[in-house]
Amino acid sequence: METIIANMPxxxxxxxxxxxxxxxNKEIAEQIADEEAxxxxNRHxxxxxYLRAEQVKGTALSIRKIGKSGVVGIAEFYKLFPEGPLKKASRIAGIPKPASCI
Structure with a gap:
């Protein structure tokens, strides 16, 4: 379905x-992040x-894989994106919800 985010369809x-x-784009990411509080x-x-680059490569993302990436540890990932970090980060990054997320 079509919607408007950051004044863009x-x-x-x-x-x-x-x-x-x-x-x-970054404006869309910022609006989605605002919705997620x-x-x-810069760390986000x-x-x-990283998530966008991995999506382009076709990499299946999981919390465990991200924790082993060297980009961000699992504890920091949860701190940056509380309460469902992979779901929230993926939505903000403009990539599909990972299959590993319920």
Whole structure:
């Protein structure tokens, strides 16, 4: 379905994940982060860029894989994106909800 995020029309699924990661930009990420009550810092952006790069490679993402990535540890990942870090970070990054998320 089409919706407006950051004054831009985008296609999302019923859970609010972008269907086309090419529609994503930083303004969209900031608005989604606001909805999730997350103030994005440089550290958040590093993690979001990593997630987007892994999505382009076709890598299946999981909390465990991210914890072993060397980009962010699991504890920090939970601190940056509380209460469902992979789901929230993926939504903010404009990538599909990982299959490993319920």
């Amino acid at each position: 985008v296609n999302v699924n019923e859970q609010g994940y972008l269907l086309d990661m090419n529609q994503w 997350i103030d994005l810092t 952006w590093e993690v979001l860029e």
